[in-house]
Every structure is written in structure tokens, then in C-alpha cells.
Amino acid sequence: AGRTKTRRDDDDYHEEAAVGKSIYMVSDGTGWTAEHSVNAALGQFEYCLVDRGCPVNTHLFSGIDDVERLMEIVKQAAKEGALVIYTLADSSMAESVRKACEIWGIPSTDILGPITEAISSHIGVSPSGIPRGAAGRNVPLSEEYFQRIEAVEFTIKQDDGNLPQNLRKADIVLVGVSRTGKTPLSIYLAQKGYKVANVPMVNGVDLPRSLFEVDPEKVFGLTINQHVLQAIRRARAKTLGFSDETRSNYAEMDHVREELEYAGRVFAQNPAWPVIEVTERAIEETAAIVLRLYHDRKNRCLMPRISKRY
Amino acid sequence: AGRTKTRRDDDDYHEEAAVGKSIYMVSDGTGWTAEHSVNAALGQFEYCLVDRGCPVNTHLFSGIDDVERLMEIVKQAAKEGALVIYTLADSSMAESVRKACEIWGIPSTDILGPITEAISSHIGVSPSGIPRGAAGRNVPLSEEYFQRIEAVEFTIKQDDGNLPQNLRKADIVLVGVSRTGKTPLSIYLAQKGYKVANVPMVNGVDLPRSLFEVDPEKVFGLTINQHVLQAIRRARAKTLGFSDETRSNYAEMDHVREELEYAGRVFAQNPAWPVIEVTERAIEETAAIVLRLYHDRKNRCLMPRISKRY
Ligand SMILES: Nc1ncnc2c1ncn2[C@@H]1O[C@H](COP(=O)(O)O)[C@@H](O)[C@H]1O
Ligand SMILES: Nc1ncnc2c1ncn2[C@@H]1O[C@H](COP(=O)(O)O)[C@@H](O)[C@H]1O
Ligand SMILES: [Mg+2]
Ligand SMILES: [Mg+2]
Numbered sequence: 001a002g003r004t005k006t007r008r009d010d011d012d013y014h015e016e017a018a019v020g021k022s023i024y025m026v027s028d029g030t031g032w033t034a035e036h037s038v039n040a041a042l043g044q045f046e047y048c049l050v051d052r053g054c055p056v057n058t059h060l061f062s063g064i065d066d067v068e069r070l071m072e073i074v075k076q077a078a079k080e081g082a083l084v085i086y087t088l089a090d091s092s093m094a095e096s097v098r099k100a101c102e103i104w105g106i107p108s109t110d111i112l113g114p115i116t117e118a119i120s121s122h123i124g125v126s127p128s129g130i131p132r133g134a135a136g137r138n139v140p141l142s143e144e145y146f147q148r149i150e151a152v153e154f155t156i157k158q159d160d161g162n163l164p165q166n167l168r169k170a171d172i173v174l175v176g177v178s179r180t181g182k183t184p185l186s187i188y189l190a191q192k193g194y195k196v197a198n199v200p201m202v203n204g205v206d207l208p209r210s211l212f213e214v215d216p217e218k219v220f221g222l223t224i225n226q227h228v229l230q231a232i233r234r235a236r237a238k239t240l241g242f243s244d245e246t247r248s249n250y251a252e253m254d255h256v257r258e259e260l261e262y263a264g265r266v267f268a269q270n271p272a273w274p275v276i277e278v279t280e281r282a283i284e285e286t287a288a289i290v291l292r293l294y295h296d297r298k299n300r301c302l303m304p305r306i307s308k309r310y
Numbered sequence: 311a312g313r314t315k316t317r318r319d320d321d322d323y324h325e326e327a328a329v330g331k332s333i334y335m336v337s338d339g340t341g342w343t344a345e346h347s348v349n350a351a352l353g354q355f356e357y358c359l360v361d362r363g364c365p366v367n368t369h370l371f372s373g374i375d376d377v378e379r380l381m382e383i384v385k386q387a388a389k390e391g392a393l394v395i396y397t398l399a400d401s402s403m404a405e406s407v408r409k410a411c412e413i414w415g416i417p418s419t420d421i422l423g424p425i426t427e428a429i430s431s432h433i434g435v436s437p438s439g440i441p442r443g444a445a446g447r448n449v450p451l452s453e454e455y456f457q458r459i460e461a462v463e464f465t466i467k468q469d470d471g472n473l474p475q476n477l478r479k480a481d482i483v484l485v486g487v488s489r490t491g492k493t494p495l496s497i498y499l500a501q502k503g504y505k506v507a508n509v510p511m512v513n514g515v516d517l518p519r520s521l522f523e524v525d526p527e528k529v530f531g532l533t534i535n536q537h538v539l540q541a542i543r544r545a546r547a548k549t550l551g552f553s554d555e556t557r558s559n560y561a562e563m564d565h566v567r568e569e570l571e572y573a574g575r576v577f578a579q580n581p582a583w584p585v586i587e588v589t590e591r592a593i594e595e596t597a598a599i600v601l602r603l604y605h606d607r608k609n610r611c612l613m614p615r616i617s618k619r620y
Contacts, residue, residue, distance in 0.1 A: 020619070021433045030598035031616075033350040040343040041425040042620055044399060044437035049620045054435045060616040062598050076613055083432040085425065089354060109428040111421075115351040115395065118419040122393040123331045125364045127354035133595050145592070146545070149494045156466050156493065183466065184459045187497060235456070282455070285443050288340035288372050303386055306341075306370040309330070310352055310359045 020055030022082035026073055026097065028131035031062035034087050037111055064088075065131055067096055078104035087112035089131040148193045155190035158197040159183055164208030170197035172294060173214060175266075176222030177201045177259045178250075179232045181278050181286065185222070188287045194294075203262040216272035217297050220290050223263065225279040230256045330365030332392035336383055336407065338441035341372035344397050347421055374398075375441055377406055388414035397422035399441040458503045465500035468507040469493055474518030480507035482604060483524060485576075486532030487511045487569045488560075489542045491588050491596065495532070498597045504604075513572040526582035527607050530600050533573060535589040540566045 025034040038058060048054040059082070061073050070088075074097060077084050084101050086108065088094040094113055101108035116127045151171075158166055167173055171194045174182045182198035189196045199211055211219070233251040242250060249255055267275045274293050278286050296304045335344040348368060358364040369392070371383050380398075384407060387394050394411050396418065398404040404423055411418035426437045461481075468476055477483055481504045484492045492508035499506045509521055521529070543561040552560060559565055577585045584603050588596050605616045 023429065023432070029350070030594050032594055032598070033346055036343055036346045037421065037425055038429075040339070040397065040442075041422060041429050041437075043442055044426050044439070045429065045433065045435055047438055048435050054433050056429075056433060056620040058618050058620065060618075061614070062602060062616075072613065083428055085428070087350065107428055107432055109424055111347065111425065112351060114419055114424070115347055115421065116354050118393055118395070118417055119333065119348075119351050119355065119366075122333070122417055123355065123364050123366060125355055125358050127351075128357055129354070132350075132353055133591065149491070149593075150549070152494050152497050156469055156497070159466055181459070184462050187462050187466070187501065191497065191501070239460070281443065283459075284340050284342055288342070292372055303382065304371070306372075308368045308370075310366040310368065 020057050022077070022080045023056060023058045024061065024073060024077045024080075024082045024084045025058060026061045026064050026070065026084060026086040026088070028065045028088050028090065028093065029062065029133060031060045031087075034085055034111055035060055038085060063133070065090075065093075065134070067093065070097055071100060074100040074104060074106075077101075078106050082106065084108040085111060089127070090129050091127075144193065148191065151190045151193050151195045152187070154195040155186050155197075158195075159186065163197075164199070164210045167197050167199070167208070167210045167214050169195065170214075171195045171218060172197075172290065173211065173219045174198040174222060174290075175201060175207075175211065175219060175263075175273070176224075176278075177229075177263050179229060179236055180222040180224050181283060182222060184283045185278075185286055185290070188283050189290065192287070192291070194291075201259070201263045201266065203259045207266070212270075216270060218294070219270070219273045220293070221263070221267045221270075221273045221275040222278050222286070223260065223267070223275050224277070226253070226256050226260055228279050229260070330367050332387070332390045333366060333368045334371065334383060334387045334390075334392045334394045335368060336371045336374050336380065336394060336396040336398070338375045338398050338400065338403065339372065339443060341370045341397075344395055344421055345370055348395060373443070375400075375403075375444070377403065380407055381410060384410040384414060384416075387411075388416050392416060394418040395421060399426075399437070400439050454503065458501065461500045461503050461505045462497070464505040465496050465507075468505075469496065473507075474509070474520045477507050477509070477518070477520045477524050479505065480524075481505045481528060482507075482600065483521065483529045484508040484532060484600075485511060485517075485521065485529060485573075485583070486534075486588075487539070487573050489539060489546055490532040490534050491593060492532060494593045495588075495596055495600070498593050499600065502597075502601070504601075511569070511573045511576065513569045517576065522580075526580060528604070529580070529583045530603070531573070531577045531580075531583045531585040532588050532596075533570065533577070533585055534587070536563070536566050536570055538589050539570070 023038060025031055025038055027034050042049065042056065045054060049056060064070050070093060074084060084097065084106060086097050088097065094110055098108055120127050157163065158170065172189060174186060174196065176182055178200060186196040186198050199207060230251055230253055237251050267273060276286060276289055291306060292304060295306045333348060335341055335348055337344050352359065352366065355364060359366060374380055380403060384394060394407065394416060396407050404420055408418055430437050467473065482499060484496060484506065486492055488510060496506040496508050509517060540561055540563055547561050577583060586596060586599055601616055602614060606614045
């Protein structure tokens with residue numbers, strides 16, 4: 001029996017090396033905070049994740065609000081030799097997982113604790129220790145909450161320049177040729193509570209008059225490298241099942257260049273619109289730039305920042 | 311002069327107490343990781359944020375990738391007596407802000423460092439130290455990236471049951487009466503890469519046949535407390551500027567109850583669909599529950615989790 005066990009352990013070991021290292025993320029809430037932070041940190045290892053030199057598997061355990069399940073997860077983590085990253089509002093739960101990991105000899109990191117403690121001593125108030133979604137916690141349906149939902153609904157309706165007469169109701173208006181990422185960027189910003197409208201630029205099609213009637217301070221142009229745009233459009237045309245002719249027109253380099261030149265002329269005629277280069281930027285990076293500019297324009301006298309009140 | 315200064319300091323002090331404590335969030339990237347983590351931590355102080363016993367102001371500084379601007383921000387933070395929370399990939403930048411805060415006598419917390427270090431020693435690889443978006447960093451437009459964009463576009467097109475023939479292409483199908491949050495939930499899930507379709511339930515209107523033809527394992531029912539639903543619908547009817555008659559029908563308690571009862575009957579007839587109570591849950595909390603169930607069904611033999619490979 002002893003031998004069998006050793007062999008099994010050996011197998012596990014080799015298998016693990018091949019399939020990669022594990023990270024367990026444990027939360028008493030949704031787990032999105034842990035996921036977001038781990039994602040950012042993994043960006044620091046992208047160079048070896050991509051070429052598969054150090055594959056990593058993450059496992060998200062959300063809604064873990066009792067010690068029994070918590071201990072089961074730690075046990076499983078110990079079996080897999082995983083790193084445990086956790087956000088637990090109840091300090092005794094956090095302490096339990098820390099100790100259990102120590103006992104099992106696996107590493108662990110508390111994400112919520114340090115920030116909560118820092119804020120607690122900064123504002124001189126104790127944390128509640130109550131996880132989000134705990135029974136009886138009365139979530140106030142705040143104004144901000146409804147504002148976000150309204151922004152998402154507005155933005156969906158407005159997508160792709162459907163209702164040009166509504167541009168004036170938008171907080172932010174995005175303008176760019178097809179496949180500069182207007183739609184996903186609009187949705188990202190909408191989730192943050194901004195009403196976004198986007199207007200496609202098509203060579204030969206007039207832009208809506210209302211675009212030139214709205215406050216130019218809320219209009220943002222998007223531009224992209226022509227080779228990258230062509231590659232994206234080729235992929236897109238395939239997905240949409242365009243006919244060969246439409247496809248070649250849509251993705252052809254001459255056409256792509258002309259359309260970007262047309263966009264460039266419109267941007268030059270509207271110097272108040274900032275033009276953002278989206279090539280090599282993820283949606284959330286472009287969103288950060290748009291919102292930085294948006295807020296800087298509103299608070300000209302301050303050091304650039306985005307402020308909120310809680 | 312000495313007196314004037316003292317008075318000014320006094321004023322500053324009283325003003326600060328009235329307007330609340332400041333938290334500075336500094337990132338060399340978008341700042342969304344810091345914002346997300348601080349938001350979660352602030353949830354622990356909601357009880358006093360809400361009644362304004364301890365108002366807090368957050369200030370987000372993103373794209374800070376040189377020491378000069380970093381030091382300016384710390385100086386400003388010191389002036390305001392702010393807590394500084396930072397995510398800086400370059401360890402010498404992180405060290406600079408830590409030291410500067412120490413010298414100025416203000417508290418600071420590193421969010422990225424501890425997680426990055428834990429992962430680094432876990433996988434035995436050094437972090438790059440290069441911030442996202444750094445010049446020359448070639449962001450690969452990954453498959454996952456395009457998948458997310460496609461999911462968002464699919465979900466927008468599909469919104470509100472517009473294309474019932476497309477339900478089978480969806481990863482997840484949401485069913486519920488009006489104002490159960492189908493649209494914002496769909497969008498939230500789409501941003502995570504899932505193609506979502508949603509089907510409204512209206513008493514007296516047939517549900518699309520295709521709903522009963524798709525894999526019931528991907529269908530999720532949404533339900534809500536009738537009083538909360540009525541309150542939401544009242545607010546909604548006002549926003550939409552419904553006529554008094556339509557409004558009263560839409561939001562009237564009898565009607566609301568009937569519609570929820572109808573939904574309940576449909577759910578009872580389709581026991582394979584999990585039914586999720588959305589009352590008192592934020593969109594991201596319902597999303598966490600949907601995805602937990604979705605992945606659990608796919609991995610029946612495993613401990614419940616959501617796994618990803620990097
Ligand atoms: N509104 C909130 N109230 C109380 N705790 C929260 C709130 N939002 C997030 N948290 C806590 O912050 C951590 C991260 O949340 P999550 O991102 O949902 O996993 C968990 O421990 C949650 O319990
Ligand atoms: N893909 C990535 N590559 C390298 N670093 C990243 C990546 N994503 C996030 N980071 C770093 O993680 C921290 C948080 O990012 P952000 O949420 O954009 O503020 C910053 O220090 C970023 O530089
Ligand atoms: Mg979490
Ligand atoms: Mg950040």
C-alpha cells in the first residue's frame with residue numbers, strides 16, 4: 001500500500017508540472033475582486049504564460065461563507081499544491097484560512113484584509129466584518145445603482161448610431177470607423193455609469209448633423225493602425241459570412257486606408273475632439289484614457305484625477 | 311504670518327472633517343484594479359458611509375508611469391492627509407511611493423506587490439516589472455479578447471428576445487418578467503465572454519418555441535419580490551413617460567402579482583431551469599450565482615468552482 005501511495009503521489013507531481021501551477025481564489029462574495037487582482041498580477045508573468053513556459057490555472061470559489069466549506073477548499077488546495085488567495089470579510093474566517101494554509105504548508109495571501117485595515121485606521125471606523133450578500137443585509141437600491149442600469153440601457157439602444165437625435169442626451173459620444181471597438185468600449189463605459197452614444201464613420205455616408213451640434217468636449221475620436229484594422233476586418237468579414245465582394249471591399253487595404261484618411265480629415269476639422277489611438281490597447285485601457293480626459297476637462301483647475309464620493 | 315498659517319490649517323482641518331477623508335488611488339495602468347479593491351473594502355464601512363457618519367472621497371490617478379508625477383501626487387496626498395493605495399508594476403516606483411509616504415507621514419498600501427510576490431514565488435518566475443500599456447509592449451490580440459467582443463455584440467443584438475431563433479447560439483439564456491434586470495445582467499455576463507440571450511415573460515404573450523428546444527441546462531429564471539418589483543416599475547414608468555393608464559397597468563400590484571405568478575407557473579413546468587431570486591442582489595452578485603451554477607453543471611465531478619487557464 002505504501003508503494004502504491006508513493007507512486008500515485010509521483011504521478012500527481014508529474015501531472016501537475018505538465019498542466020501548470022494552481023491558484024485558488026476564495027471569496028465570501030462574488031470573487032470578482034480576487035479575480036480582477038489576480039488577473040492584473042498575472043499580467044506581470046505574461047511573458048512566460050504566453051509561451052507556456054509557466055502555465056497557470058486559476059480556480060474561483062465564490063460565496064464561501066462557512067468554515068466547513070472553507071476548510072474543504074484549503075484541503076483540496078493542499079492536495080494540488082495551490083496558492084490560496086482570499087477575500088473574506090469575517091476576520092475569524094480570514095484567520096482560519098491563514099492558519100490552515102500554514103498548517104498544510106501552502107502559501108496564502110489576504111487581499112481584502114490589508115486594504116480594509118488601512119482604510120479602517122485612516123477613517124477611524126471599524127469594518128463591519130459582514131460579507132456582501134449576507135442574509136439580512138439590506139442592500140439599498142441606490143441612485144447610483146439605477147443610474148448605471150439606465151446608462152447600460154441607453155447605450156444599448158444608442159449603439160451604432162441608431163438614434164442620432166439622442167446624441168445630446170449622451171455623456172460621451174464615440175466616433176470612429178468600423179471595428180475601432182466603439183461598441184465594446186461604449187458598453188464598458190456604460191457599466192461605469194456613463195451614457196454613451198457611438199457614431200460610425202463610413203466614407204461616403206454623411207455624419208449626422210447632431211454630432212456637430214453637441215458639446216464637442218464630450219466627443220472622442222477613435223483611430224487605429226491600418227494594418228491591424230485590416231486584419232481585424234478580415235477576421236470579422238469571415239465571421240459575418242460576407243460575400244467575397246463585400247468582404248474584399250470592407251477589408252481591402254486601399255479601402256481601409258481611404259476610410260481612415262476620411263476619418264482623419266473629419267478629426268482635423270474638429271480639433272476639439274481628442275483622438276485616441278486604440279491599436280494595442282485593451283478596451284479597459286482605452287476606457288481609462290477616455291474617462292481621464294473626460295474628467296480633466298470638467299475639473300480644469302485640479303491635478304488630473306477621477307473623484308467619487310462615498 | 312504664523313497666526314494666519316495656523317488659522318488656515320485650522321480651517322483646513324474643519325473643512326476636511328466636514329467633507330470627509332480622502333483615499334488616493336494611484337496606478338501605472340488603468341486604475342480599475344485599485345478602484346475595484348477599494349470599492350470592495352469600502353463595503354465594510356457602508357453602515358457609516360450611507361448615513362454620512364464617515365464620508366469618504368476617492369481620487370483615482372491612472373497612467374502614472376514616471377516618478378515626477380508620482381511624487382507630485384504623494385505631495386498633494388500629504389497636503390490633504392490622504393491614504394495612498396497603489397498598484398505599480400515597477401518595483402522601484404512602488405518603493406519610491408512607499409518611502410515618500412513614510413517621509414510625509416501618511417499611510418500607504420501596496421495592492422499589487424503582495425499578490426505578485428506570492429505568485430512569483432509560487433510559480434518560480436520573476437515578475438516583468440513592466441506596467442501594462444508600457445511603450446513597446448506588444449499586446450497580443452488574443453482569442454479570448456475577440457471572444458469577449460463577440461459575446462458583447464451577440465448579447466446586444468439578442469437583447470430583449472429580439473432574435474428568438476438565435477437562442478441556441480447563446481451560452482446562457484435568461485428568462486424573467488420585465489425589470490428583473492435581464493439586460494444589465496446579460497451585459498455583465500457578456501463582458502466576461504459569455505454569449506447571453508434574454509427572453510422577457512409577459513403574461514398573455516407566448517414564449518418563443520425555441521426557448522423549450524434549447525438545452526435546459528443553459529436557461530436561468532429570474533424572480534423578484536413583488537413589492538420591490540412594483541417600486542422599480544413605478545420608477546421606470548415615470549422615466550419612460552408612460553401614459554397614466556399604461557403606467558398603472560404596468561406597475562399595479564395586481565398586475566405585478568399576476569405576472570410573477572405566471573412566471574412561477576412557467577418555472578414550475580421547467581424544473582431543470584434554476585430560478586434565481588434577484589431581490590436585494592446587485593447585478594454582479596446575480597452574475598456570480600449564474601456562473602457558479604453554469605460551471606458546476608459542466609463539471610459535475612469537481613468541487614464547485616470556475617476554472618481558467620493562463
Ligand atoms: N457592498 C459590500 N458590503 C460588504 N462587503 C463587501 C461589499 N462588496 C464587497 N465586499 C466584500 O469584499 C470582498 C470581495 O468581494 P467580491 O468581489 O464580491 O468577492 C468580499 O469579502 C466581500 O464580502
Ligand atoms: N496585462 C498586463 N501586463 C502587465 N501588467 C499589468 C497587466 N494588467 C495589469 N497590470 C498591472 O497591474 C496593475 C493594475 O492594473 P490596472 O487595473 O490597469 O490599474 C498595474 O500596475 C498594471 O501595470
Ligand atoms: Mg473576491
Ligand atoms: Mg489599479
